[in-house]
Amino acid sequence: MSDEPRDATATAAADADAEVTGGLADRWASFRDREISTVLLTVVGVAVFPFLFNNFLDGYTQLATLMLIYGIFAVGFDILLGYTGLLSFGHAVFFGGAAYAAGIFSASVSSSPLLVLLAGTAFAVLLAWIVGFLSLRRGGIYFAILTLTFGQMSFYLAASPLAFLTNGENGFTSVDIGHLLGVIDIHGGVPFPLTMLVDNMLYVFVAVMTVLSVAMANRILHSPYGTVFRAIRENERRAEFVGLDVWRYKLMAFIISAAFAGIAGSLFAIEGNYVPLESLYWTESGRIVIMTVLGGVGSLFGPLFGAGLYLYIENIVSGFPTLGPFWHLILGVVFVVAVVVFPDGIWGGIDYVRDKVAGGEDK
């Protein structure tokens, strides 16, 4: 598994060479629209990210890992918010719930990272089916409030009545992660060629999951579901009156987004070997909304950038000498500026600049 990013990177480079010859813009456009290209771009992105981040942006690999984890969460959340137009204010229940499920599973059933990941994600999906079934009865603000309620309910349940399972306010500390496929120490270092890019196996594991998640999200958005979700966002009543079972599609959007939250939550437990109670708190639900909007709702890659920028300000900017203590304020200003100047978030801004540049070339 550790070979995968390297091989794919090599293929990407070869592909990119082939693209250079003739009609660059056209070739780029057709390259960009293919499914495999999206995957390759993601592979290249996650492969070079820690190197750039650590050397030029004062970053460190653990934060890069966390950025990818929240990136997965945000990519899934965007399927619900950006594509289907449903604002959930309780997605912490799937993120934190999956983290707890993964942690408890690792401590009492199996410590295999892949099984732990599967268990956490499965838990999030089941939970989403129930919460979605109940919350989606109402639309708009009522839906947001209902999801918020379920989120807070889970927080208080984990804090005290279920403390025998969750270890209450101290968070779940007995996470026990074994070797990947029995041989690879996930919290260890990486073999030689990879050391040029990253310094630990955990990042590689999370990066592979990120690529798979982006590939899945891309697949879903290019399936009939992608079109139906956007139709529901645009005009729910019309979608119902062309004969679509809008309610079931909304439930699917909810479950799919929760599955991504589940993957992210499980990785979060694996990454930290710990599940804090705060992972169920409503601020966690709020964070993912901000990350997604900041990155750009309705785009595939935007939320990854949103998650990255949010965590960058929270963790790096907060350590700057004079600016540091004001990081909340900075985050707020960035958010306001982003939303006012680029209503489609960072990705919308990138799109805008790219159109400008491409337009300039044409003329």
Place this chain on the structure above:
Amino acid sequence: MTVLETERLTKQFGGLTAVDEVNLNIEQGEGVSLIGPNGAGKSTFINLVTRRLEPTHGEITFQGNSILGLDPHEVVQMGMSKSFQTASIFPELTVKENATIAALAAEHGSFRFNFFRNQNSYPEVEELANEVLESVGLYSERENQADSLDYGNKRRLELGIALAAEPDMLLMDEPTAGMSPDETKSTVELIKRVKQELDLTFLLVEHDMEIVFDISDRIVVLNRGSVIAKGTPDEVQDDPAVQEAYLGGVEE
């Protein structure tokens, strides 16, 4: 064959009876118009038939089956499609995508478990979408965002979306409302053409009498929730009760 039949269909809102014991039959291939003054219960009637509202009592059968208790999308899947009073489209999607959504629903039914299949693996959906766009004359606009169409074309697209479901019956709620005379004319032509081509049965709610008398085989007049007259355009025009209630007793 009777396509749509209502029997003593009634809807009360509190003390107000909006639709009062309406019996209506629409035969295969027939174009029926529902007219009446404002507040006569036309919209309520349409909403009852499309299952947006629950009737107080009465029966609605579509192609011989009762549709009471069904969801709107189930009624559409049975073959009853609706064109809305305003241009109800998917504004931020392309014209092609608008038609594709309707084609998906027509080809795949109300729900399918296919979120890992690429949309391109369904050529029949694309084919139907293209057919629909051609039949409403919007094929050349297919890559444009639906928002950017002028109002007349939005309404044509809306009609296209309704037709993509390959309906046995089409309900049209004031299809020419807000259109310029030219747009109205071309829309009427379009309706006439698809009626002929598809042997379409339709129920039309319309204020514009010229259109009503032009394209209807039969007219039903509602007033205060009840049917006060029905018959061919000529019969209805000459009916004294209709002139009294609707045309204000003034002959045209």
